Every structure is written in structure tokens, then in C-alpha cells.
Amino acid sequence: MRSATLAVLGSLLTALTFAAVLIAIDQAPSSPVSDDRAVEPVAVTPVVAESRLAEAVSLGLEWTDESSLLWPGAAGTVTGVQVGPGDRVVNGTVVASVDRIGVVALTTDSPLYRDLGPGSRGPDVADLAGALADLGLLKPADIDDRYGPAITSAVRELNRPRGASSPRLPVSHVIWLPATFEVGRSELTLGGPAPPPGEGVLYSERHIASARVVGSGVDPATAGRPLSFTDGLDREVVLGESVFAIDADGYLRAPAGMESAVEVGAESVDQAVVRLTVPLRRVRVPASAILTDASGAVCVVTPQGRTVSVEVLEGSAGSAFVSGAPEGPIVANPVRSGLATSCS
Structure with a gap:
């Protein structure tokens, strides 16, 4: 009997509580944003911020191939090494000395293959003559x-700084130089024996041929994949304290500038950041303030009823970042307040 009485009292209490809640809801002031009925426009001030849309990335690198200059065959002891890393070898450069006679680099259409002297004839003589003319000796x-x-006479002038007085030019003392050569490393050893014919003795510096923005390991879905940017905004890459401009396909415009910051031959560089060159002005507004009409136009509305076209950059529950919003207040509830129903 006692249990039945308690059950009845509990039911009455629940009913009374529910009725009180209904009365409270009915008497409570309606929300200007969530109520379906027309309400007064609510003005809000957008939050303005600047962003460079910075993103951690890696850089995929491609390098030029290493090339070499071959030893022509001069035999003896290396008594001088006249060029080293960082030097440029041009037509007429003496690169080394063997038994105190200089070995000279000459730029000809093809390598000289025989000793030349007074009375020699052939295309190789014309090649030699062209190199001498380029040096101003002929x-x-x-x-x-x-x-x-x-x-x-021209060969005598070429031989004099080499330490030779002969009017002849031995092929063993001529390194073929197809084009200007920047030395990255040398295999010549002062005081050591001259290398055998055809062995590489000077090797070019390797340079970054291209550098491209790729996804970092932060996001496995894009890690190592090339990134491109189609929004028309200029971007740059920050690596340490250096900044490099990139194109829309993510390629650095001047990749050679980053060579001092990376190991030669490295396939990639981590800990880079890609960002907008000019900060983007972003405005955060309530999601309810954004009006999209039947034509697909997107806008916000001022308290005076003026519509302003905007572009939604990023959105989340309750708010969104837009560009193009006005400096002053906008209406948080343009549709529900009846202030505007389209962006035109």
C-alpha cells in the first residue's frame, strides 16, 4: 500500500515539473538566431585577423649530374695543382703541372687525338686554331x-706560360674542355704520380636543378606528393631564415639559392614552411550571417540592408572565415529577421 502511494505521488510530481518547464519555455524570450519566427536583426562585429595559411611541407630536390674532365696522359710527377674546388676552368686554363710543364685546357669541337706541330694538316688543326683565336693568340x-x-707562333705563345718552349703541342698535355667548367672537387695530388690517361681528375659541382614543394610526413595522405596551388595567390617557401618564391606548381623560382642550406645530393629537405607572400585578411563571422541565395551567390548583410559579396575560406560549426566582408557590423540573422533573402 505504501509503495502504491509513493508511485502516485511520484507521477504527480513529474507531471507538475513538466508543466512548469513548458510554462517557462513559453514565457522565456525567444532567441533571435534560433527562433523560426521573424525577429529583430542582431548586429555583430566581425573578428578581423590576418593569416598566411602557413603549412609545414617538405621539398623534393633534383640535382644536376656530376661531370668530369679527363686526364690526357701526361706522365711523371704532379708538381703543381693550379685549380681546386670553386675555381672555373675556361679555355686556356693551366689546371696542373707535370714535371713542371703545364697541362692546359682547350675548348675544341672534339678532343685532340694526336700531337700537332709545324706541317700538320687536318680538321683537328682547324679546331686548335679556333681555340687559339678565342684566346686572342691567333x-x-x-x-x-x-x-x-x-x-x-700562336702555339709558342700558348706554351710559354706552361713552361714549354717547343712550337709543337703534345696531346698528352691538353685537357679537352667542352665548355666552361666549375670545379667541385679535384683528384689531383701534389707530389703524387700523374693519373693514367682517361681518368677523371676534376669533377664539377652539382647544383640543384629543381626544388618542388611536396607534402610533409605530418599528413600521410600527401606525404612526398607534389603540391600545387590553384587559388591564384602568390606563395613562398621559408627554409630556416631564407625565403624563396614559388610558382603555382610549387617549384622554387631560384632553387640554387638554397644549396648552402642542404647537403649535396640530398633528395629532400624537411622542416620547410609554405605560406602566402602577402597575408590574407580573414574575417570570422557567425555561420548564420552568411546568406547563399538560389543563384549560388554568397554574401553578408549590413544593418542597413546592403548585401556584400564574400568568399568562404574555411568553416566550422557556428562560424566561418570569409574574405571581402565589410569593416563594420553585419547582421547575424538576415534571413530569420526578414532583412534579406538574396544577395542581389
């Missing part, structure tokens, strides 16, 4: 495929 009018007096 007049262009005297370029010939015959090793005559003019070429003989």
Missing part, C-alpha cells in the same frame, strides 16, 4: 687546317 683570318707559321 687572328681569325689565320684560322686554317694547316699548321703554318701563324699557328706555330
